[in-house]
Amino acid sequence: MSTHASQSFLEEKGKYPGIFSWIFSTDHKRIGILYLVSMLSFFAVGVMLGIMIRLELIAPGQTIMPPQMYNAIFTLHGVIMIFLFVIPGLAAPFGNFFLPILIGAKDVAFPRLNLLSWYLFVGGAAIVILSLFTGGGPPDTGWTFYVPYSLRTGTNVTLAVFGAFVLGFSSILTGVNFVSTIHMLRAPGMKLSQMPLFPWTLYATGWVQILATPILSITLLLIILERVFGIGLFEASKGGDPVLYQHLFWIYSHPAVYIMILPAMGAISEMIATFSQKRVFGYKAMVAATLSIAFVGYLVWGHHMFVSGQSDMAVIIFSLLTFLVAIPSGVKVFNWVATLYKGRISLEPPMLFSLSFIFLFSIGGLSGLVQGALATDIHVHDTTFVVAHFHYVMFGGTGFAFFGALHYWFPKMFGKMYNKKVASVAWAIMFVGFNVLYFPMFIMGMRGMPRRYYDYLPEFQPLHFLSTVGSWILVTGIIILFTNLIVALRRNNRAPANPWNGATLEWKIPSPPPLENFDEEPKITGGPYEFTR
Amino acid sequence: MQETTALIHDHAIPAQGAKIGMWLFLFTELLLFGGMFLLYAVYRMLYPTDFHYAATDLNVFVGTINTIILLTSSLTMALSIAALERGNKKLSLAMLAITIICGLIFMVNKYFEWTTKFHHGIYPGSEALEARSHGENLFYGLYFVMTGLHGLHVLIGMIVLAVLFVFIMKNPHEKIALSSHQLKGILGSRLSIMNANNKTLWQSDLIDKNLKEMRVELRYEDHKKDKINHRDLIKLENGGLYWHLVDIIWIFLFPLFYLIT
Numbered sequence: 001m002s003t004h005a006s007q008s009f010l011e012e013k014g015k016y017p018g019i020f021s022w023i024f025s026t027d028h029k030r031i032g033i034l035y036l037v038s039m040l041s042f043f044a045v046g047v048m049l050g051i052m053i054r055l056e057l058i059a060p061g062q063t064i065m066p067p068q069m070y071n072a073i074f075t076l077h078g079v080i081m082i083f084l085f086v087i088p089g090l091a092a093p094f095g096n097f098f099l100p101i102l103i104g105a106k107d108v109a110f111p112r113l114n115l116l117s118w119y120l121f122v123g124g125a126a127i128v129i130l131s132l133f134t135g136g137g138p139p140d141t142g143w144t145f146y147v148p149y150s151l152r153t154g155t156n157v158t159l160a161v162f163g164a165f166v167l168g169f170s171s172i173l174t175g176v177n178f179v180s181t182i183h184m185l186r187a188p189g190m191k192l193s194q195m196p197l198f199p200w201t202l203y204a205t206g207w208v209q210i211l212a213t214p215i216l217s218i219t220l221l222l223i224i225l226e227r228v229f230g231i232g233l234f235e236a237s238k239g240g241d242p243v244l245y246q247h248l249f250w251i252y253s254h255p256a257v258y259i260m261i262l263p264a265m266g267a268i269s270e271m272i273a274t275f276s277q278k279r280v281f282g283y284k285a286m287v288a289a290t291l292s293i294a295f296v297g298y299l300v301w302g303h304h305m306f307v308s309g310q311s312d313m314a315v316i317i318f319s320l321l322t323f324l325v326a327i328p329s330g331v332k333v334f335n336w337v338a339t340l341y342k343g344r345i346s347l348e349p350p351m352l353f354s355l356s357f358i359f360l361f362s363i364g365g366l367s368g369l370v371q372g373a374l375a376t377d378i379h380v381h382d383t384t385f386v387v388a389h390f391h392y393v394m395f396g397g398t399g400f401a402f403f404g405a406l407h408y409w410f411p412k413m414f415g416k417m418y419n420k421k422v423a424s425v426a427w428a429i430m431f432v433g434f435n436v437l438y439f440p441m442f443i444m445g446m447r448g449m450p451r452r453y454y455d456y457l458p459e460f461q462p463l464h465f466l467s468t469v470g471s472w473i474l475v476t477g478i479i480i481l482f483t484n485l486i487v488a489l490r491r492n493n494r495a496p497a498n499p500w501n502g503a504t505l506e507w508k509i510p511s512p513p514p515l516e517n518f519d520e521e522p523k524i525t526g527g528p529y530e531f532t533r
Numbered sequence: 534m535q536e537t538t539a540l541i542h543d544h545a546i547p548a549q550g551a552k553i554g555m556w557l558f559l560f561t562e563l564l565l566f567g568g569m570f571l572l573y574a575v576y577r578m579l580y581p582t583d584f585h586y587a588a589t590d591l592n593v594f595v596g597t598i599n600t601i602i603l604l605t606s607s608l609t610m611a612l613s614i615a616a617l618e619r620g621n622k623k624l625s626l627a628m629l630a631i632t633i634i635c636g637l638i639f640m641v642n643k644y645f646e647w648t649t650k651f652h653h654g655i656y657p658g659s660e661a662l663e664a665r666s667h668g669e670n671l672f673y674g675l676y677f678v679m680t681g682l683h684g685l686h687v688l689i690g691m692i693v694l695a696v697l698f699v700f701i702m703k704n705p706h707e708k709i710a711l712s713s714h715q716l717k718g719i720l721g722s723r724l725s726i727m728n729a730n731n732k733t734l735w736q737s738d739l740i741d742k743n744l745k746e747m748r749v750e751l752r753y754e755d756h757k758k759d760k761i762n763h764r765d766l767i768k769l770e771n772g773g774l775y776w777h778l779v780d781i782i783w784i785f786l787f788p789l790f791y792l793i794t
Contacts, residue, residue, distance in 0.1 A: 109550045176557040184550040214561045218568035222678070230658040231674040233572060239667025240674075244575060248568055 008415060008512040026111035029513065032097030033413065034118050035088060036406075040482075042084035042125060047475060049077040054437070054471040057464050060456055067454045071140035072155070074452060076132065078143030079160065083167050084125050086398050087256060090263035092121070092174060094405050095202045097413060099178060101506045101513060102196050104187025104522040109180035113173055120170035127163030131156045142452060144253070147234040147245045151226050158227050165220045168213045171259070175209030178202050187505075190524040193287075196504045197280060197528075200287050201266030204294035208255045208262075212298065216252035219245065243308055250301035258297040260394060261361075262290060264401030265332055268354050271408050272336050274502045275351035276343025279529040282335045289328035289335075296325050306377045315374060322372035329365055333358060348500065349423035353404030356431050360396025364389055367442065382452075385445025388438045396434060403430075403481065410485065411495030415512040418488035426484060430477030436470030503531045555771040559778050562686075566782055569679050573789060576671045583668020588794045590655070591676075592646065596791040599642050600783065606635030607780045610694075610773045617766050622701065622759040629698050629769075632776065636691040643684050647677075676790055683786060686779045690772075697765070697772050705762035707751040716744055 009029045016024050022034060053074055056063050065073070096114065100107050108114050132138040135156030141149055150157050182203050186195070195203075222245075225231055232238030234245045273280045280286060302310060302318030310318075336358055345351070367389040371377045380386065411417050440463040445451075449460050456464065498507040505522060506513070577584050613628035654661030655673055662670055724737040724747065740747070753760045 110554055113554075172558075172561050176554055176561075179557055180550055180553045183553055210557050210560055211564060214564035215568045218565050221682075225678060231678060232657070232670055233576075233674050233678070238663075238670050238674075239576075239580070240671060241575070241579075244572060248571070251568075 007514060008510065009515045010415070010512050012515045024115075026107075026115050027515065028096050028100050028107045028111065028114060029413075031114050031118055032093050032095075035096060035121070036093035038118075038122060038125070039085055039088055039093060042080050046077055046081040046085060047478065049073050049080065051471055051475060053077060054468040056454070057456070058468040059465075060458055060461060068140065070454045071452075072132075072138035075139050075142055079128060079139075079164070081394075082143055082256075083128070083164055084121075086260040086394055087167075087171060088121065088174075089260050089398055090267050090402055090405055091178070091202055091205055091259070094198075094267065094409060095174075095178060095205075095263060098409065098506055099181060099199055099202055100185065101509070101517050102199050102504055103182065103185065103190060104505055104518065104524065105181065105185035106516055106518070107185075108177050109184050110177050114177055117170045117173035117177070120166055120173065124163045124166035124168075124170060127166060128160055129163075131159035131163060135159060144249060145220070145223060146249075147223070147226075147242045148236070150223060151235065158224055161220045161223050165217055165224075168217045168220070171209050172213045172217075175206040175213070177206075179206040179210065182206075187522045187524050193284070194524055194527055197269035197283070197286055197290070198263070198266035201262040201269075201290050204290045205259050205262045208259050208294050208298070212252045212255035212259070215248060216256075219248040219252065222248075243305070243310075246305050246308055247301070250304045254301040254304065255294075255298050257393075258294055260398050262294065264357070264398040264405075265290070267401050267405040267408070268336065268357050269332075270502075270504065271350050271354040271404055272339050273529045274408075274500050274504075275346050275348060275354070276340050277346075277501065277531045278339055278343040279527070279531070280335065281338035281341075282331075283527070283529075285331055286335055289331040292328045293325060296321060296328070300325060303372055303377075306374060307381050319372055319374050323369065326365065326369060326372075333362060333365075347424075348407075349420055349427055350404045350408035350500075352424060352427045353400050353407065356427070357397060357400045357404065360392050360400060360434070364392030364394075364396055367392065380445055382450055383445035384441040384449045384451050387451045388441035388445060391438045391441075396438070400430075400434075403427075406485070408500070409506075410488070411499050412506055412511045412513070414489060415495055415510075416488050416491065417493050417495040417499060418484050422480065422484040426477050426481035428477075429480065430474055433470050433473030433475070433477050437467055437474050438470070440464070440467045440470070501531065503529050551767055551771060552774075555774050559774060562778055566679075566682070569675070569682070570785070573675050573679070576668070576675065577789075577793075580666075580668025580671065583666050584672050585794055587665075587669040587672035588790060588792075590653075591791050592649075593791050595642055595646050596787055599639050600787050602635050602639050602642075603780050603783050606632045606639075607777055609635065610776045614766075614769055614773050617701070617761060617769055620759070620761060622761055625769075626698065626702060629694060629701070633691050633694050633698070636687050636694075639687060640684060640691075643680065679786055680790070683779070683782055686782070690776050690779050693772050693775065697769055700768065701761075701765045705751075705753055705760055707749075707762075709749050711747045712745075716740060716747060 009027060015021075022030055025031065052064070053070070056065055056070055056073075096108070135158070136154040137156060139145075139150075139153070139155045139157045139160045141153060141155075141157060145157065145161060150161075182192075182195070182199060186192075222231075222233060226234060232240050234240045234242050236242060269280055269286060300318060300321045302314055303322045306315055306319075367385070371380060371386065371389065407418070407423055441449075444460055444463050444467075447460070449456060495511050497510050499511075500507070508522070509518060609628045609631045613625045613632060616622075616625035616628060650656065650673075656662070657674060657677060662673060719740055720742065722740055724740065726734045726736075728734060
C-alpha cells in the first residue's frame with residue numbers, strides 16, 4: 001500500500017504552521033475538534049456561573065452577590081449554555097467530525113462554508129462576551145430577552161442580541177451544509193434507509209435549523225431596531241403587542257429544543273446498538289420518530305405562553321400538539337429499551353452515560369407533560385419545576401449524551417484510550433450529583449418556589465441547601481471526567497481502530513482517521529448495524 | 534504496489550450540490566421575511582382602517598415604477614443566464630450590467646421616497662408620527678423595517694452580481710501549484726489523466742520525496758475573449774436565484790403597502 005494511509009489527519013501537515021493549521025483548515029475533522037474545544041471552554045464558564053447561582057441560593061437573602069448581579073449571572077448562564085453549548089450541541093463537534101465518515105464521504109458538501117460557520121460561532125461568542133464589559137453592563141433580561149423589559153433596561157442588551165444574531169447565522173450554515181451533504185455525498189450504494197441513525201437525526205436537525213433559525217434572526221434584529229430607533233412594533237404604548245414578541249421568539253426557540261435533543265438521541269441510538277451488539281430495534285420507526293419530532297416540534301411553541309394571554313382555543317390546540325410530541329419520543333425510548341433486550345450488554349463508560357440518558361430524559365419528558373397540561377401548568381408555571389424539567393432534558397438528556405458521545409468517539413478522534421475505570425467513577429459521581437442538584441427543584445416548584453428569584457421564604461431553605469450540595473458533587477464529577485480525558489491525551493495509550501466492536505463506517509478506518517477518511521470509497525451493501533461476532 | 538491519484542474527470546456533482554445549498558439558503562431568507570409578514574398580518578387585522586389611511590400617504594406612482602424596474606431586472610437576469618448558457622459572453626455581461634443598473638435605480642428611487650417621508654416628519658419615533666393613531670404608527674414601523682430590510686437585500690444582491698460580473702469578464706485561466714509538503718499525502722502515487730472510461734491518457738512518474746512542486750495549468754487562446762468558465766455559470770445561476778427571490782419579496786411588499794387603500 002501507499003505510505004499515506006499510515007498518516008492521520010492529526011499528523012498531516014497542512015499549508016500553514018502551528019495554530020493556523022487548525023483555524024485555516026477546511027477539514028471537517030479539524031473543524032469538529034475546533035468546535036469541541038471552543039464549546040467546552042464556554043461550557044466551563046457556564047458551569048462556573050451555574051455554581052455561583054447555586055451558591056447565592058444556599059441561604060435566603062444576600063449570600064455572595066447583590067441582586068442586580070444575580071440577574072446578570074442567571075442571564076449569562078442561560079445565554080452561554082443555550083447559544084454556545086447545547087444548540088451547537090452534538091451536531092457541531094461530533095456531527096462535523098462523524099457525519100461525512102458515517103456516510104462514507106471525504107468531507108461535507110461545502111468545506112469552506114463549514115469553516116465560516118465556525119468563525120461566525122466564535123465571532124458571535126466574542127460579541128456576547130464583549131457585551132458583558134461594555135455599555136451599561138451585562139444583560140439582565142434572562143436568555144429569552146422578553147419585551148418590554150429588554151427594550152427598557154439600561155444594560156447592554158443590544159450587543160448581546162447582536163451576538164446571538166451572528167450565532168444564528170452560524171447555526172443556519174451548519175444546517176444547510178449537513179442537509180446538502182446527506183443528499184449529495186452518501187457513498188455509492190448507501191440508500192437513505194441504510195444511513196445510521198446519527199446522520200438521520202442530523203438531517204432532521206438541519207431542516208429545523210434552516211426553517212426555524214431565521215425567525216429568531218428577524219426577532220433579534222427587531223429588538224435591536226426597537227432599541228435604537230424606537231419603532232414600536234412590540235411597544236404597547238405605541239399600539240404594538242408584546243405577546244407577539246413571545247410568539248416570534250418561541251416559534252424559533254421551541255424547535256431549537258429539538259435542535260438540541262435530536263442529535264443527542266441519534267448518538268444514543270449508535271451507542272445503545274454498539275454496546276448491545278445488536279441491530280437497533282425498529283430502525284424505520286426510529287427514523288419516522290426523528291422526523292415527526294422535528295415536524296410536530298415546530299407547531300407547539302404556544303405551550304410556553306399558556307399564561308401570557310392567548311385565546312382559549314389556541315391554548316387547547318397547543319396543549320394537544322404538545323402531547324403529540326410525547327408519542328414519537330416514547331417510541332424512541334421504547335425502541336432503545338427493546339434494543340437492549342437480549343443484547344450482549346457491556347457497561348463501558350459511554351453505555352453508562354447512554355443508560356442514564358434514557359432514565360433522566362424520561363423524567364424530563366414526563367415532567368414536560370405536567371406543564372403541557374393546561375390546569376397543572378398554571379400551578380407550576382415560572383417555578384423551579386420548570387427549571388428542573390428543562391435541566392433534566394437539556395443536561396440530563398443532551399448533556400449526558402454529549403459526554404457519552406465524547407467517551408464513545410474519543411478513541412476514534414484522538415487515537416488514544418482513556419482510563420475506563422476513572423471515567424465510570426466520574427459518571428457515577430455526576431449521576432448522583434445531577435439528581436441531588438435538580439430533583440429538589442421539582443419539589444420546591446410544586447410547593448411554589450418561583451424561578452429566577454433572588455430571595456426566598458425560609459421554609460425552602462433545606463431543599464435549596466441540598467440542591468447546592470448537589471451542584472458541588474456534580475462539578476466534582478465533571479472535573480474528574482475532564483482530567484481523565486486530558487491525562488489520556490498526554491499519555492500514549494493507543495486505541496485500536498475498533499475498540500467497541502462497532503459496526504458503522506467510522507470503526508472500519510484507523511484511529512485517528514487519515515486526512516481523506518477512506519483510502520477507497522466504501523461500497524455499501526447492507527444496513528448500518530450488522531455486527532460481527 | 535503503486536497507487537494512482539486520479540485528478541481528472543469529475544462528475545458534475547458539485548454543481549448540483551451548490552444549487553441545493555442555494556435553495557436551502559433561500560428558504561431561510563423566505564422565513565426571515567416570513568416573521569415580518571406575520572407581524573404585518575396581525576397588525577393589519579387589528580387596525581384595518583388605520584392601515585388604510587396611512588397607506589394613502591405612500592406614493593403609488595413611485596412604487597409602481599419601482600415594481601416595473603425590478604420586474605425588468607429579473608427578466609434581464611434570466612436573459613443573462615440564458616446567454617451565458619448559449620456561450621454568448623458579451624450579451625450575458627450586458628444583461629448583467631442592466632440588471633445591476635436597474636437595482637441601482639430602484640435604490641435611488643427608494644432613497645428619494647424615504648427622504649421625502651423624513652421631510653414630512655415621518656420616521657420611527659418622530660413627533661408627527663406620534664401624534665397619529667397607533668395603527669398608522671405600526672404601519673410606518675412595518676413599512677420602514679420591511680422595505681429597509683428588502684433594500685438591504687437589493688444592495689447585497691447588487692454587490693454579488695457585480696462580483697460575478699468581474700468573474701465572468703475575466704478570461705479563464707486555471708492554475709494550481711502544490712508544494713512539496715502538500716504532496717506528502719500522495720507520496721508514492723502517480724498523477725494521471727483519465728477519460729470517462731477510466732482509460733489512462735497520460736501518467737506521470739512516481740511522486741517521491743524529490744518532487745519539489747506540482748503545477749497544473751489550463752491556458753486558453755488569448756484572442757478567445759468569449760471563452761466561458763463553466764463554474765461561473767453555476768455561480769451566475771445561484772446569483773440569479775437570489776435576485777429573483779429579492780424580486781418576489783418586493784412583489785408582495787408592493788400591494789401590501791401601496792395598494793391597500
